[in-house]
Amino acid sequence: MMPLWSAMAALSLLAAVFILWPLWRHRKQLQTNSASDSAAARLQENIALFREHMRDLDNALAEGRIDAEQYAQLKLEQERTLLDDEASARAAASQFNLGFGNRSLVFIAVLIIACGFLLYRELGSSADVHIQQLQVEKSRLDYQDLLHNRNPDPARTRAFIQELEERVEQEPDNLQYWFLLARNALEVADYAKAVTAYQRTLALDPGAAIVMAELAQAMFLRDQNQMSPAIAELAQKALQADARNTTALGLAGINAFQQEDFRAAARYWQQAVDIMGPDAPGARALQGGVARAQQEAANQSGGSEPAASGKSISLKVSLAEGVNAAADQLVYVYARAWQGSRMPLAITRIKVVDLPATIILDETMAMSTMASLAQADRVEVVARISEDGSATAKAGDWQVSAGPLEMEALPEVTELVIAEKLTE
Structure with missing residues (x-):
């Protein structure tokens, strides 16, 4: 927090300078003008008195009440008095600077800074900045732990x-x-607290798919990996x-597996793997789940291949000569609406090594x-070897x-020979 408070102090001082500098200049100007006006007025009064005294001396000399020597001496004294008064007035004008005025400006500066800090404490976001800094520091330290093959310190998270x-x-x-x-x-595996916090989050944002999925996950873990109707819902x-939420897909697959709907479980988990990518963390476990669900589905149907449900399309997929593909590359085979x-x-x-294959x-x-x-009337079928999985x-x-294929008049088998390399 020190950089924040230092920056606030610097900005407050800068604000005080912007406010006080014009006030100080204005005050000095007013003081200077006032002192100059006062000195000029006093000088004019002294000059008027000097002239009046000189008239009296001139009259006294003319009437013979004083002689020339006395006149010269008295005149010199009046001139000296006038000069002394003028010097005194100018000195007073140059020193016209009340200490109270300076103290007032200092008080205003301190008041501006104090008000700024108090307003920020009431209306600012220092607590939010503190949380953000803690989060950044925690992420940095957790990352350092992982780099050194250590588990992040749970005390830090707590x-x-x-x-x-x-x-x-x-x-x-x-x-x-x-x-x-x-x-x-x-x-930190505090699942009860996590569930409560997710519920509060969901109450504030009821339509958030990510919150619903993670709440369901927290409930599942809290209940010791037991599925419930509330979690499935x-x-x-x-x-x-959000049909691409992998957390929800994983939980939906678990629920389907527990309900012995193994084909649905395999489908949910396979969708999650396709979205995450085969090399993503957790994908390997899901791939194992897909294989197990497919095997359970085969055992359930009494054969090596599960029977098709509802509408289906039979495809024979193979490679053309000259196709450069590794044996472990993935082949996505799918049908989509011809339009829309x-x-x-x-x-x-499947994998390239499995080709040719009937799907x-x-x-x-x-x-x-x-x-x-x-829901489809006409479809397009596609087989694609993915370069990056x-x-x-x-x-x-x-x-x-190939397409369009009429769903009501499908051939017994549609052949797909992979031969075209995509350029864009």
Whole structure:
């Protein structure tokens, strides 16, 4: 906080200078003018008296009451008196500077600075600046710990939580502080406190998908990894607000798995992996969950391939000669509406090493229950080898597409031979 207070002190002093300098100059000018006017008036009076005395001396000399020698001596005395009075008046004018005026200006300067500090304490954001500095310092120290292969010190997080709790008592409607408190409580496994803070955050921003998803996660952890209807409902609400929220997708997959809807679980988890990328933290665990859910779905259906649900499209995907792709690169296979939204209606992925392969896209592979093959009349099917593993097409990917395909008159198998390299 010292840099803040130092800056405030410097700015207050600067403000005092801007205000006091014109006042001081104006006061000096007034004092100088007043002193000059007073000295001039006194001098004029002295000159008038001198002239009057000289007239009296002239009359006395003319009437013979004094002789020439006395006249000369008296005249010299009057001239000396006039000169002394003039010097005294000028000296008084040059020294006309009341000590009270200087003290008043100093008092005004101190008052300006004091008022500035008091107003900032009442109306400013010094406490917010303090929280922001603590957060920056905590992030820096946590990063240093991670660089040295150490876990961040939980005592540091708890101290920050205490500061946040004091601040939310002062600002109970501050959404940012409640959210920050919730995340830090989650960091030190204080799940009850995290749930309370997330609930307060959600009350302030009821439509926030990220808050709903993280609240559901905190409740799940608080309940020792047990799913409940309330948690499942929150996860679904979060997905309705943001279909790409990976936290909500993970929880929805857990709920589906516990309900033995293994294909839905695999779909949710696969969507999360596609969004995060296969190399993202946590993606490997989700990929393991996808494989397990697919195996459970196969066991459930009594075969190695789960039966298609509702509308489906059968595709045979292969590589053309000359396609330069590594064996472990991902191949995204999906169907999307021929016109309208470009979001896939059904999507799955395999690896280049698995090609050629026959793939069935069906309604359970939709990214959203609001947009699946069930709502489509005509579709385009696409197979794309991703150069960087992401689900978004980029220059350098290899791709093939076919369409429009009429959903009511689909061929038994649609062949897709990947041969085109994307340039943009």
